[in-house]
Amino acid sequence: MTPPDAEKVVIVGAGPAGIRAAELLVKAGIKPVVIDEGLKGGGQIYRRPPQGFTRPPKQLYGSEASKAVALHTAFDRMVAAGEIDYHPQSSVLATAGNLLQALTPAGRKDFTYDRLILATGAMDRLAPIPGWQAPGVYSLGATQIALKAQGVALGEKIVLAGSGPLLTLVATQLLKAGADIAAVLDTSSLRDQMAGLPGMLARPGLVLRGLLMRAKLGRLYHAGVKLDRVENDERGPLAMHWRDARARAQRTACDMVGLGWHLRAETQLAGLAGCTFDYDQSWSQWLPRTDRMGRAAERLYLAGDGLRILGADGAEVAGRLAATACLADMGLPIPDATRDLRRLDRLERFARGMARAFPWPRDAVRAVPNETVVCRCEGVTAGQLRESVSFGGAEANRVKSLARVGMGRCQGRFCQIAGAELIADKAGIEVCDAGRLREQAPVRPLPISSWVRDA
Amino acid sequence: MTADLQPSRQAGRIVRLAEKGRPQVRFRLDGVDCQALSGDTVLTAVLVSAPAVRQSEFGPEKRAGFCLMGACQDCWLWSEDGGRLRACSTLIADGMQLRTAPPEGWQ
């Protein structure tokens, strides 16, 4: 039972971070509100298919099946016992003061809070290549979601390209499910990968698993490639044009392309809630500033991939730590966090090693031809962006208003990092000096009709 | 390049790999009867028989979704009554009437 005068804690996100945070609060006698966009709790990696699907966890989550089951069970138990106030299929669109505005299936709903834990996860980090705006080009994450949550492939002949742990993983998962993969193209060179290895050895088991997966891909996998363009007709991809590690031109026929370069933290709500951001050189992106526990500001806590891209295990640890900080600040008894803090250090060493092994393709982005679409939403090209830098100066928010990059439907989620890279290149400055796009509410666009309907 | 390396260019994009035994669902897309399976998202359902969900407002190409996780907003389409829905996060339902272009008079 929550005492009547207890503070109200709201958690946004029901992935590993949000679920573990909720669990710790529940143990302390608090009934948190949990708001999540998904159909069911679980988040990205442990995403569950809709009702009526029957593949067992082992088939859906592979080696991580037991972790997935443990989290789903813990979450469903809390929901069934009424220990958390859970709002599925609900997007938080804005926050101001102690208010969250959300869109629920029934319409708009406001939530007030005394303390807020944001566990909003991450999404694919994208780099533009010529032709990527065509239908039939998807993010790597999308490719995996289609398989996991729908049991489908998004094409008959698939090229996966980019870099990062998801690249090999999604490729192996698709192959196992019977999809036809034409090539797996990694822009990271074997040399980059070796450079990341010392850090990654903080988790030797995972390194070994990655290598085994890589071995299974055999000759489909190519490291150190350069992606030239996706060749399209009206319907979508016909082929990927690329150069191999020895700079020989290659063309691989396909009708679907999955692209992604590791992950990008989802930080829009954190920004609106008043977080400070620092440019992180190893993850090549702006990340919110917190203490080791995840305290970002007065009454504001962050956890999981939305704070640091540590992966699912790290998200569970970070969720517990954020809830611990929250309890401590409420003056309640807290569990001993020493072990979790130590684990966090190890997971972070690994994650930084991985970020180094599979880097953001800085030089390739800087070199994209002028006609390359950078903003998929509104078709803004690299040329237009470069021109607006000469005209308006090198600051992301100025370039945004001049070239509209970051103004589209996705609000810069898929173009901001590349856009900043192009601005920095053109202006001859460091990417961290090109500024950061300010967040704008609503963090998801929505039809007016749903906004005026109150739940 | 030999022809057999080129995948077939059929209308839909979706290749079902698993869970094919779910009950069928009927809906209409641009006035044409279509079928999908219960539990399909609107995006999956539409891409079973069509290559895209809408025309891009800013370029010559069509759009077929991109992130499948509600982040890119690439996959919004219309229903006959003028409402809009995000295809990747909405489940298909029997009798849905969907459009890849706005209904007459919609703005």
Ligand SMILES: Cc1cc2nc3c(=O)[nH]c(=O)nc-3n(C[C@H](O)[C@H](O)[C@H](O)COP(=O)(O)OP(=O)(O)OC[C@H]3O[C@@H](n4cnc5c(N)ncnc54)[C@H](O)[C@@H]3O)c2cc1C
């Ligand atoms: C598409 C994708 C696939 C991935 N696959 C793998 C994998 O196979 N293996 C692996 O090790 N790692 C994978 N990762 C990384 C992995 O997801 C994370 O390490 C882990 O899930 C992080 O947990 P989290 O709790 O921080 O966030 P998540 O699990 O991402 O959960 C965040 C939750 O917050 C919700 N949310 C976000 N914003 C809002 C909002 N405004 N309103 C309401 N709800 C919101 C989301 O819907 C989501 O349910 C993947 C990441 C992505 C993006």
Ligand code: FES
């Ligand atoms: S495909 Fe990105 S929001 Fe639906």
